[in-house]
Amino acid sequence: xxxxxxxxxxxxxxxxxxxVAFSNDSSQISALRSLECIxxxxxxxxxxxxxxxxxxxxxPCIDNNDSLATGEHNCDGIIVTGKTLTSYSIETRxxxxxxxxxxxxxxxxxxxxxxxxxxxxxxxxxxxxxxxxQINPANGSLSEIQIANDPDELPPNSRWIEHEGIIYFVVxxxxx
Numbered sequence: 001x002x003x004x005x006x007x008x009x010x011x012x013x014x015x016x017x018x019x020v021a022f023s024n025d026s027s028q029i030s031a032l033r034s035l036e037c038i039x040x041x042x043x044x045x046x047x048x049x050x051x052x053x054x055x056x057x058x059x060p061c062i063d064n065n066d067s068l069a070t071g072e073h074n075c076d077g078i079i080v081t082g083k084t085l086t087s088y089s090i091e092t093r094x095x096x097x098x099x100x101x102x103x104x105x106x107x108x109x110x111x112x113x114x115x116x117x118x119x120x121x122x123x124x125x126x127x128x129x130x131x132x133x134q135i136n137p138a139n140g141s142l143s144e145i146q147i148a149n150d151p152d153e154l155p156p157n158s159r160w161i162e163h164e165g166i167i168y169f170v171v172x173x174x175x176x
Contacts, residue, residue, distance in 0.1 A: 008032055010101060011044035011058070014118045014166075018101040021111050031095055037061055038073050045096055045114065048085040057085065122147070122166060131168045135159045145170055 008020040008029075020032070034054070035043045039061035046059045050071040062068045062085070071083030088096070097115035105126050112120045121127065131145055148154055148167045160169035 008043065010096070010099060010114060011042055011046075012101075012114060012118050013045045014121075016104060016118065016121060017042075018104050018114070018117055021100045021102050028095075035092070035096075039065065039068060047088060049088065049092075050080075051084040051086060053080065053083075127163070131161060131163060134161045134163075135168070135170055 009017050010020055011017055032043055035047060035056050037044065037047060037058040038055045039057060042058055044058040044060070047056045048059070048062065049056055050073070052071075053075045055073065055075065057068050057071070057073070067081070069085070070081055071085055072079065072081035097113060099114040100111050101114050101117050103110040103112065103117070103120060103124070105121075105124055107126070108124065110120060145168050148160070148169055151160065151162075151167060154160055154167070154169050158169045160167055162168075
């Protein structure tokens, strides 16, 4: 019977942590264990493999520790360094894209593919309400919440908020 294995969570491409939902498939468990970062133990969509030992290092750990950029780590009691880091293979990306994960909102029982969950989160009513509460003035009304990639793309005098790396802005229905 499918269920949630609480010991596995994955960091999505946008950086949100979600729990993995799957049956007790030993090959999937083994594949996920091999993707755990040697530094922080997270499984991340944007990880790198160390050539030779095939351990994984996530991009945030590489960014926070210069020695990890060369693959330096304790490999079964031996300090190794100077190893090449490679991006995940097509097979690994396919495994991650097709993982069934749970929506991180406690009131939502939605399951989605890892490749689709960031869009589900962006479209979630809880996010929409949070954004509306943050940028809606007490005396105004909003006609539409839109998303921008960069604050420079925003229309002049627009109200906006950045939430989890996404820039939301509003188009006023009753401009002053």
